[in-house]
Amino acid sequence: MTPAHRPAAAFGWDYDHGEFAIPAADDPLVRLVLDHCGFDRRIEPLGAWGIAPGAADEHEQIEAASVAVDLLIVAGHRVANWHDPSQRTADVARHYRWLRSEEPFPDAAAVARAVSAEARARLEAAAVPAHSWALTEDIARGRLLVEARRTLGGVEWMLATPAAEPDHYLGLVCHPREGVLGVTDDYALWYAGRARRDFRVHTLRETVPPKSARPRAPAPVAAAAVRLPARLAPSPVHPAVAALDARRR
Structure with a gap:
C-alpha cells in the first residue's frame, strides 16, 4: 500500500491496553485528533497511543475511539481496523457505532x-x-x-x-x-x-491481532536506528479539531 493510500490511523483493542490507535505517519492533525480524544499514552511495542488507565472505562474508551474515527473521516482521512486491515473506512465507523449500540440483535x-x-x-x-x-x-x-x-x-x-x-x-x-x-x-x-x-x-467483537502483529522473532536492529516518537503533551483543543468536532455534532 503506497503512503498516499495508507490509512491515517488503525484502531484496535487489547486486553492489556484497552482501545488504542496506531498513526501511520506523523501527521499533526491526526495527532491533534487523537490527543483531543484522550489517546495520549504511548503503548510499546505496538507503536500505538492509548488512554491512560483509570481515565475512562471500557465503554467510554469505545466512545472516544468512535469520535476519533468520525473526526478523522470528516477531515478526509482513511482509517483502518487493526484487527481486520481489509475493512474499509466506512466499515470501521460502523463497527464502532455497533459496539456502542444497545439495540436488539437484528438476527x-x-x-x-x-x-x-x-x-x-x-x-x-x-x-x-x-x-x-x-x-x-x-x-x-x-x-x-x-x-x-x-x-x-x-x-x-x-x-x-x-x-x-x-x-x-x-x-x-x-x-x-x-x-x-x-x-x-x-x-x-x-x-x-x-x-x-x-x-x-x-x-x-473481534480481538485477534492481525497476522502481521502476531509474535515472531525480532529482526536485528541497529541501536542508532531506533527512534521513539515523543509523547503527546497535553494541549488545548486546536481550532481545526474544534471545527471538525462542531461539524460532527
Missing part, C-alpha cells in the same frame, strides 16, 4: 431457531446431562430464546431471554461436546440494553 429470531433446533437434537440423542436437562428443554421448547451466540475455544457463549420476559437477559455457557449448559449471568430488567451492548463488546 435474533434466526439465532433462536437455530439454537432451539440444536437443543432438541441433543435431547433426542440423550446427549444432555441431568443437571443441564431443564435449561436445555427450555431452549428446545422456545421458553428461553437465545438472541446472540459465539463459540470461542470450543465453548459457546450465549445471551438469552425468557419468552415471557423479553427484557430479562441471561448469560449462558455451553460445552457442546458434553451437552453441558449453564447460566453465567442474570441481568436485572433495567439492564437489558446494556446487556446487549456488553455482549457485543465482550463476546462478539
